[in-house]
Amino acid sequence: MRGAAAVPGARLSVPSGTNEAVSSQDQRPDGPAAEGAAPGPPAAEGPEQLALLRETVRRAKTPRAKPRTWRGAALAPELPVARVVVNKGVLHLDQYFDYAVPAELDADAQPGVRVRVRFGAGAHRVREGRREGGGLVDGFLVERRASSDYSGALAALAYVVSPEPVLSPGTLALARAVADRYAGSLADILQLAVPPRSGKAESRPSPEPLPPPPAPEPGSWARYGSGPAFLRALANGGTPRAVWTALPGPHWPEELARAVAATLSSGRGALVVVPDGKRAARVDAALTALLGAGRHALLTAESGPEERYRQWLAVRRGSVRAVVGTRAAMFAPVHHPGLVVVWDDGDSSHSDENAPFPHVREVLELRSAQERCAFLLGSTSCTVEAAQLVESGWALPLAAEREQVRAAAPLIRTVGDEELARDEAARAARLPSLAWQTVREGLKSGPVLVQVPRHGYVPGLGCARCRAPARCGHCAGPLEATGEDRTGCRWCGRDANGWHCPECGGTRLRARVVGARRTAEELGRAFPAVPVRTSGRDQVLDAVPGRPALVVSTPGAEPVADGGYAAALLLDGWALLTRPDLRAGEEALRRWIDAAALVRPQGEGGTVVVVAEPTLRPVQALVRWDPTGHARRELADRAELRFPPVSRMASVTGPAAAVEALVASAALPPEAEVLGPVRLPQPPPGRPRRPGEPPVGEVWDRVLLRVPPGSGAALASALKSAQATRMARAGTPQVRVRVDPLDIG
Structure with a gap:
């Protein structure tokens, strides 16, 4: 559908009817009269039929609004061809299409704006002066050209949605690279890169940009051997690439803020992508405290479509040079970026669930290479992909010495299967004696965190005699207890009345997996004077006060405690370690370290008890607080088996x-x-x-x-x-x- 070659400045002949401008006058009345058929007599002479007949006759006499066409009309005097990427995510249409630019759209039809074009079967075919087909679709104008290599007649742009340029050449190049890497279409990537339009947000002017701030002091970066040098390189306009293993504790948001401030001081922009809005808010607060308001934008879904688009426009217009956001912010149009950061790249939220499924880490690696800016991958844990970046020499490690790690990490204690079998308290209430003791001691000085791998009450039931999983007799779905006296199917919702085990004939049920609500209920009975709070799928807490309390949370939903948790229990470790997944051990260690990093250091009494087999590799890595060593060993094992990311x-x-x-x-x-x-x-x-x-x-x-x-x-x-x-x-x-x-x- 690309246009014919033309002499620069010459007028292109666009057949009549190929592309009508859309307006309220272009709408056609419906009904038989609108199709040229004569109205027939009504079926009866009632009032409703007579009213219908009068309306039909009135509409038949109303003259039709003639469509505006471009036959003989002047097109743009210069660069009369617009190259457009249409919003069609199918792969066989993953190309640019050429359209003629009418003279009246010449000023607004600039590269980067949103447009509407005729597209579809017959959009460029004309017979007897009338367009055969094609509907209006959205698109982006990516280039103005003097000629086209399409041999047929070009359809004209229908109209420009807004003169606001929203697609920069850098974003377009990055989107094309991401689409090629993931075997996807450019249109699908652009839907992720450019947020939906808000006319109200576009009508508001963005503030004037502020001058670059001064270079910050190293602050807590001094705890890392190469930390101050990394900040100096950013402040001097350098482009270092590093994999940062952050120390446990509450300092990482401030450290990210200092890295951003160092980049801004060099006159460049910075981008930070985190897994969720909760952590984005922490980095946002740290940046505001360090730099003041007006120097960065927060791009998260919690802001709402209009506010998010307003902030995005401020970045696109150059009013702010720093961005903090969640997954979609990886395409934020930061002017002259000097640093891109991804925090906690092992979190599944960094992988988009829509085709072609891009991952933030890979996108920011591409962006760092294309735009020649610094790259920082940070986390309190370490993924195998991060270890490979260091192993290949693409990035350098940025970590603290072992003395600093031991000073910042809590004490880690383990409870294995043999101890659980001998422990009367564990058999009665699922919590070993060591856990009860740790909870009692921790509640004397602050809140205690309890991490449970499953949400709900009792999400897994089994036969009390043979331990076989309990299934629904109607749909074979898993049975679960949703309360003290309610047992039903997780899939169809039917009650489990009259259940019996098909393996042994038993009629009694037992808990195979205990959820967060049931755990909170048990702890509330054991500690009646202590408040119990839950954080999980139904309600995620951002923070809790530093007063004594029990906080029961599922992995990833742990709130931050004021002053840190006094202790933490990591229950049912087997549930994370036994998942049929290549990343089961890596993911379990990441979940444990994320929770344990919220606990006070060992010197302040912080203790973590993990209920898992002590001899397993992830458990040993947690005890030593050595996520980097665990990732290196996992990478070596995968290299022998030729598993990703080696392949x-x-x-x-x-x-x-x-x-x-x-x-x-x-x-x-x-x-x-x-x-x-x-x-x-x-x-x-x-x-x-x-x-x-x-x-x-x-x-x-x-x-x-x-x-x-x-x-x-x-x-x-x-x-x-x-x-x-x-x-x-x-x-x-x-x-x-x-x-x-x-x-x-």
């Missing part, structure tokens, strides 16, 4: 025949390995279908494709081309392609 992988999921056809048609690199296909199990009846699962009654397969380092781009390109060819044919079944899937278990 690059892609998963292809869908109907068996479609998956086989796509893999067979893809021009895979010669070194690619095809693992599978593996038949995916049907989702049990009664349970909602999850993403990537087959519909009921369909046979789906999954194939894993593995390539060595350096061939990831070729693999993504081959899958994208094969997928685009399939999608260009109507009626082909949908196949899901995901590059670098988080779960390959």
Whole structure:
């Protein structure tokens, strides 16, 4: 659909009817008269029929508004061709399309603005002076050109949605690179990169930019050997790349704020991406305390669409040079960026769940390379991908000495399976004696955190005789206790009255997994004088006071305590460690360290009790507070097995025949390995279908494709081309392609 070549400055001939400007006058009346049919007599002579007849006759006599066309009308005197990316996320349309620019839109139709264009079957085909088809779709104008290489007549731009340029060349280049890396379309990435428009926010002017602040003092960065040098490099305009293993405690938001301030002092911008709004608020408060208001923008969903777009516009217009936000902020249009930061890259919130599933860490790595800015990956733990960045030499480690680690970390104590079996208190109430003692001592000086891997009351029940999982007799869903006297199915909601075990015939149920609400109830009975608060899926607490209290939380929802927690219990460690996932050990250690980092140092009495087998590698890494060593050992094991991130992988999921056809048609690199296909199990009846699962009654397969380092781009390109060819044919079944899937278990 690209236009014909034209002499610069010459007038392009656009056939009449190819593209009408949209206005209230262009709407056509509905009904038979509007289609040219003569109105017939009413079926009866009642008042309603007579009124309908009069209205039909009136509309038939009303002259039609003629559509505005561009036949013979002047187009833009210079650069009359607009290159547009349309908001169609299908791969076979992942290209630019050329449109003619009418003279009346010349001033507003500038690169980066939102436009509306005719697109679809027949949008550029004209017969007898009338457009054959094509509807209005959104798009972005990315370039103005003097000519087009399309040989046919060009349709004209329908109109410019807003003269506000929202798509910068840097954002467009980054979006294209991300789309190619993840075998996706540019339109899908731009939907993530550019927030929805708010006319009210666009009408408000952004404030004038403030002058660069002075370079900050190192502050708590002095605890890290290379910390002050890292800040000096940022302040001097350098582009260091580092993997930062942060010390436990409340100082990391302030340390991030100092890194941002050092970058701003060099006249450049900075971007910080965190997993959730709770941590974004902490960094926001630290930046405000260090630099004052007006120097940074906060981009989170909690702000609301209009406020978020207003802040985003302030960044795009150059009013502020620093951004703190959640996942979508990774594309924030920061002017002259000098530093990009991702905090806690192991959190699953950093991976987008919409195609093509980009990850914040990988996007910011691309952005650091394209825009030649510094890169900082920070966390209190360490992922295998972070360890690989250091191992490859792409980034340098930024960590404290062991003396500083021991001074900042709490005391870690373990309770294994053998101790639990001998402990009468553990058999009676699931908490070992060491845990009870730790709670009592901790409540004397402050709040105590209790981390429970499952939400709810008793989300897992089993037979009290043979320990087999209890299933619903109607839909085979898992049974759960939602209260003291209520047991039902988690999928269909039916009561479990009259249940009996199909394995042994037993009729009594026992708890296999105890949830956060049940744990809070048990602790409330054991400590009746102490307030018990819960934080989880239903309600997530941001902070709690430093007074004695029991705080029961699921992983990732732990609130920050004023002055730190006096103690913490990490219960049911087996539930995190036994998940059928390649990242089970890494994820368990990350969850434990995130919770333990909120506890006071050992010198102030801080103690953490983890209920898990002490000999396991993640437990030992927690005791030593050595997440980096654990990540290095995991990386070495994966290198022997050629698992990610040492290798690059892609998963292809869908109907068996479609998956086989796509893999067979893809021009895979010669070194690619095809693992599978593996038949995916049907989702049990009664349970909602999850993403990537087959519909009921369909046979789906999954194939894993593995390539060595350096061939990831070729693999993504081959899958994208094969997928685009399939999608260009109507009626082909949908196949899901995901590059670098988080779960390959």
